[in-house]
Amino acid sequence: MQLISCPWCGPREEVEFSYGGQAHVPYPEDPAALDDEQWAHYVFFRDNTKGRFAERWCHSAGCRRWFNAVRDTATYRFEAVYRPDEPRPVTT
Amino acid sequence: MSPRPPGADLPEHPDLLWRDVEPKASYDVVVVGGGGHGLATAHYLAKNHGITNVAVLEKGWLGGGNMARNTTLIRSNYLWDESAAIYEHALTLWEGLEEDLGYPILFSQRGVLNLAHTLQDVRDSVRRVEANKLNGIDAEWLEPDEVAKVCPIVNTSADIRYPVMGATYQPRAGIAKHDYVAWGLARRADQAGIDLIQDCEVTGFTTSGDRVTGVRTTRGTIATGKVALCAAGHTSVLTDMLGFRVPLQSHPLQALVSELLEPVHPTIVMSNAVHVYVSQAHKGELVMGAGVDSYNGYGQRGAFHVIERQMAAAVELFPVFARAHLLRTWGGIVDVSPDASPVVGRTPYENVYLNCGWGTGGFKATPGIGWCLADTIANDEPHPYVAPFALDRFVTGALVDEHGAAAVAH
Numbered sequence: 001m002q003l004i005s006c007p008w009c010g011p012r013e014e015v016e017f018s019y020g021g022q023a024h025v026p027y028p029e030d031p032a033a034l035d036d037e038q039w040a041h042y043v044f045f046r047d048n049t050k051g052r053f054a055e056r057w058c059h060s061a062g063c064r065r066w067f068n069a070v071r072d073t074a075t076y077r078f079e080a081v082y083r084p085d086e087p088r089p090v091t092t
Numbered sequence: 093m094s095p096r097p098p099g100a101d102l103p104e105h106p107d108l109l110w111r112d113v114e115p116k117a118s119y120d121v122v123v124v125g126g127g128g129h130g131l132a133t134a135h136y137l138a139k140n141h142g143i144t145n146v147a148v149l150e151k152g153w154l155g156g157g158n159m160a161r162n163t164t165l166i167r168s169n170y171l172w173d174e175s176a177a178i179y180e181h182a183l184t185l186w187e188g189l190e191e192d193l194g195y196p197i198l199f200s201q202r203g204v205l206n207l208a209h210t211l212q213d214v215r216d217s218v219r220r221v222e223a224n225k226l227n228g229i230d231a232e233w234l235e236p237d238e239v240a241k242v243c244p245i246v247n248t249s250a251d252i253r254y255p256v257m258g259a260t261y262q263p264r265a266g267i268a269k270h271d272y273v274a275w276g277l278a279r280r281a282d283q284a285g286i287d288l289i290q291d292c293e294v295t296g297f298t299t300s301g302d303r304v305t306g307v308r309t310t311r312g313t314i315a316t317g318k319v320a321l322c323a324a325g326h327t328s329v330l331t332d333m334l335g336f337r338v339p340l341q342s343h344p345l346q347a348l349v350s351e352l353l354e355p356v357h358p359t360i361v362m363s364n365a366v367h368v369y370v371s372q373a374h375k376g377e378l379v380m381g382a383g384v385d386s387y388n389g390y391g392q393r394g395a396f397h398v399i400e401r402q403m404a405a406a407v408e409l410f411p412v413f414a415r416a417h418l419l420r421t422w423g424g425i426v427d428v429s430p431d432a433s434p435v436v437g438r439t440p441y442e443n444v445y446l447n448c449g450w451g452t453g454g455f456k457a458t459p460g461i462g463w464c465l466a467d468t469i470a471n472d473e474p475h476p477y478v479a480p481f482a483l484d485r486f487v488t489g490a491l492v493d494e495h496g497a498a499a500v501a502h
Binding site for chain 2: 001002014015018019021036037040041043044045046048049050053055071073074075076
């Protein structure tokens with residue numbers, strides 16, 4: 001089991017967290033303007049990156065707040081965690 | 093007389109099951125992915141359509157990805173007509189596959205119990221049994237005492253946390269030896285003249301308009317008339333290279349085996365609610381699986397707490413397992429679609445065919461999808477059994493929502 005660093009609580013065990021999928025997927029600015037295909041992409045299609053992936057996590061058994069992380073989906077290593085209002089950090 | 097060297101009396105090394113070939117400059121069809129689905133597609137291209145100028149490209153070794161990492165269960169008791177059709181087609185082919193391949197696959201129709209632990213489970217299960225019957229699939233609803241007759245080691249007492257309130261039962265379900273299935277299909281495809289090329293990773297594609305003209309690989313560029321993508325968990329990596337999106341998320345799915353035990357488990361038992369599934373391999377290991385790890389991953393391993401939870405469920409359901417030792421764990425990468433059903437058929441490229449999104453259901457479909465994908469490739473038209481699983485269902489909304497019958501949380 002790995003430790004995940006909640007930006008508010010610090011490192012906690014993985015079982016305290018739940019997964020929220022890809023980060024930075026904004027709700028459509030003008031929903032009424034979207035056609036079926038664009039809606040399908042908003043609702044169903046997400047990136048499925050092998051490598052560094054910006055994603056959402058919730059510290060559901062702790063402070064219950066959402067945050068973002070950059071994690072490598074091949075190694076599972078967390079490279080950065082950051083608050084939802086912060087931009088994706090540059091990881092090297 | 094001097095002592096003979098060790099090994100001198102062992103039999104000769106058996107013949108190789110397939111040739112180790114250099115890729116040719118071009119093929120009529122290139123199948124990307126040398127797992128069960130890719131090999132089955134190659135087999136039926138040759139057998140049903142006489143198409144043998146085919147290469148199967150595998151980045152590792154044949155049958156070494158998900159094919160070697162599953163739990164070998166075969167059943168067709170899915171809810172919706174579309175799923176029932178393709179999985180039942182597969183099960184029918186499984187029943188004759190050993191003869192077709194001329195190779196043992198240890199197919200054993202020992203039945204599957206899907207346990208119900210709540211009143212809602214019971215209602216959903218009975219509904220699925222009725223749906224199965226309407227589709228001509230063998231299915232029954234069993235009360236707890238009947239469950240105990242089919243599998244005496246299941247704890248059917250009323251005083252456990254999630255008592256067994258009954259089960260669906262499909263007697264024709266079973267298991268097969270997954271490695272043998274891959275080897276048997278590979279041997280037959282090879283005999284038909286199809287090139288199986290291992291250690292050959294796809295690194296890109298050459299295109300001309302809306303057609304793919306060639307496949308770039310670590311062993312050179314291979315020209316091709318048609319491409320079939322059968323790369324399971326790594327499909328997104330390929331479609332990213334092709335520049336179109338498929339609604340897939342890749343997750344690690346773990347499984348494990350116990351040490352060898354005498355025969356104690358006569359059937360297959362699955363439980364959605366407490367989440368474990370168990371069968372006993374021919375050799376004697378208990379083979380167990382549970383749900384996927386929640387996060388995206390390509391690492392072919394998962395988190396320990398998932399195994400821990402699955403073991404807790406197993407020991408409560410099967411008290412006799414309490415002293416069994418865990419021998420080995422492994423993970424495969426399953427490509428999960430939003431409705432827990434596969435994505436098969438056309439792509440934005442007119443000569444590229446997609447076969448992915450099988451989630452945790454890929455192994456049982458192996459001959460069925462191989463048959464239907466070969467037909468789709470040969471006729472340039474989706475086979476009726478795969479037509480409902482087209483990529484455009486996410487736009488039209490005609491989903492095939494099988495989360496309930498997939499039996500594994502994903």
